[in-house]
Amino acid sequence: MSALTMMSPSEAREMIRNNQWVKPTSGVSNGFIQANLAVLPKDLAFEFLLFCQRNPKSCPIIDVTEPGSGIASLAAPNGDIKTDIPKYRVYRNGELVEEKTDVSDLWDENMVGFLIGCSFTFEEALIKNGIPIRHNEENCNVPMYKTNIQSVKAGRFEGPMVVSMRPMTEKDAIRAVQVTSRFPSVHGAPVHIGNSESIGIKNINEPDFGDRVTIKEGEVPVFWACGVTPQAVAMQVKPEIMITHAPGHMFITDLKNEKFSVL
Amino acid sequence: MSALTMMSPSEAREMIRNNQWVKPTSGVSNGFIQANLAVLPKDLAFEFLLFCQRNPKSCPIIDVTEPGSGIASLAAPNGDIKTDIPKYRVYRNGELVEEKTDVSDLWDENMVGFLIGCSFTFEEALIKNGIPIRHNEENCNVPMYKTNIQSVKAGRFEGPMVVSMRPMTEKDAIRAVQVTSRFPSVHGAPVHIGNSESIGIKNINEPDFGDRVTIKEGEVPVFWACGVTPQAVAMQVKPEIMITHAPGHMFITDLKNEKFSVL
Incomplete structure (x- = not known):
């Protein structure tokens, strides 16, 4: 196994935050849950969370931030979803407008981040x-x-x-x-x-x-x-702003894969 | 088994709606999920749903109504959570103010009903x-x-x-x-x-x-x-209005217990 595979989630997020890792996260911090990201304005948050609750197989929620916060308090309390993903995509009214490595400047008190389980x-x-x-x-x-x-x-x-x-x-x-x-x-x-x-x-x-x-x-x-x-479905609503991870560029959580096993 | 035990959820809800069954639902429609009810105003709904999502062992969500609707579209599409529970409790600012067998008159476009799994x-x-x-x-x-x-x-x-x-x-x-x-x-x-x-x-x-x-x-x-x-936690927030089922007087869903088994 490479050093990368063995890196702790916290170390991996720090490298990513410092733009020392701007590529897909497959294989990084082996054994820890990596999550998809969808960020939506607060006025859509209840409906989106309800959509995920109703469709748990396709939309398994790992964590949700408080409105305005970048902290996923369950999944990675010392991480920040605004900076700790290698590459983000920004959509306005359903159209991809840019890719960025940091979305702090787009954040305001209305933003709610959803971390969704991945395969x-x-x-x-x-x-x-x-x-x-x-x-x-x-x-x-x-x-x-x-x-x-x-x-x-x-x-x-x-x-x-x-x-x-x-x-x-x-x-x-x-x-x-x-x-x-x-x-x-x-x-x-x-x-x-x-x-x-x-x-x-x-x-x-x-x-x-x-x-x-x-x-x-x-x-x-x-x-x-x-x-x-859930990303595809959210896109169809054409929210004023929506931020996602770029494909394959995931958020690395502190949660062990095995923790999500019921047996 | 009594006729009651064998009654379909739909039949049981109709009896309850007509006030022909104003007592605990233990044993009614055996094999079908019975649910706890918590109704909260829309401005608390996202936070409460998030609380449930973060505490799935104590707050297993079975269904959530759209704001203003009494229909639990997944759990009982032909039922109505405003009328189909034998006895409700109404709390204002965290205080129990009355028990009723129908809460249609208290419903408005802001009410969101949460059905929560029971033991x-x-x-x-x-x-x-x-x-x-x-x-x-x-x-x-x-x-x-x-x-x-x-x-x-x-x-x-x-x-x-x-x-x-x-x-x-x-x-x-x-x-x-x-x-x-x-x-x-x-x-x-x-x-x-x-x-x-x-x-x-x-x-x-x-x-x-x-x-x-x-x-x-x-x-x-x-x-x-x-x-x-979740009821105890919600009560501490002292919402302007909150409606729950009376203890033991549950909402009978169309969902088979076995459907909730993962294995």
Whole structure:
């Protein structure tokens, strides 16, 4: 393992804060939860939190900041979500307007930050159980698809569930259900196994986000609810301002992956 | 089983709505989730939802209404939380001012209803596993205690965790951990087993709420986070208005207990 993998979350966040690490965080501080970020104005916060509560598989909340604060008091009390992500994206009225390495200047008393679980957590559990992760083997991003599974609406927030896909043998698929069921608060069990058309995916080789991966003879595609869902849904509301992490550039928390296992 | 036990949730809610059932709901519509109610004004809703999200063991959210609506669209789409609870309590500035069987006249566009999971769900699972429930045997209410375990604060909401206690053999206690771990969204695994003083309970025979139960020779007390916690915490904020169910008079949902099991 590299020094980076072994770095404590606190050390990693400090490097990131000082712009000494402006790249994806995959593999950084191994064993600790990395989170997606969505920052919204306070007047949308209740509805968005309710949307996440109603759609826990695609929107597993790890922590929420108090309005105006950059501190995720549960996930990283000595971190700051305004500075400790390698790269941010800023959207105005639903349009991407800039990428930044620090969003302190955009912060005001109305900003509420949502940290949302990511699949790195359960992928670590799959790997520990000897289930290979194809997009890691092929050194690309996980394939993601829009589905015909509608999220449960909350106020202005609604839209289809986005899923990520990992191909594996049928035997591994059963074990994958068991392993990921232990993590209900970070996506949990798969939402679908097998025929992709029945959840509205036309062509498994043309993902809507991320990259195509090889599905080998004898393998089935296994689909999990994806943390891209809440960002995609929030974007459709076209908030005056919304800040997210840049893809793959996550917030590293002090929380151990295993802490999120119920068994 | 009585006809009552077998009644569908929809039928039970209709009886309750027509004031044909103004008493506790224990045993009604067996197998379906019954929920605690807390209704708060919209300006407190985000903070309260965040408090629940941060304290999932004591505040397991089953559903939240849209502001001004009485419909819990996930838990009981054809029900109405304004009328379908046998008895409500109305608090103004933290003081109990009246009990009613219908709170439609108190509703306005600012009211947000929170349905919070109750221990009936995991008790059913314990019973199915052959673990006797002492307060059922002794035909009284479960004993509940304030502890020195602090809830995680959210905005104005903070306070100690309230726990419920069930005595059982040490062998059953291990099985109880397994069984209730399957239900992370309705209190989940115990928060403590054994020595009650270490969680700040001075006298196990003097519960703060509910009734004292017998602890037999060779039994250990097993403690679960209790849904009384969020009500107690909300009360301390002294909201202008807050509506709750009267103790034991719960909202009967269409959701099967088993649906809340992750395994």
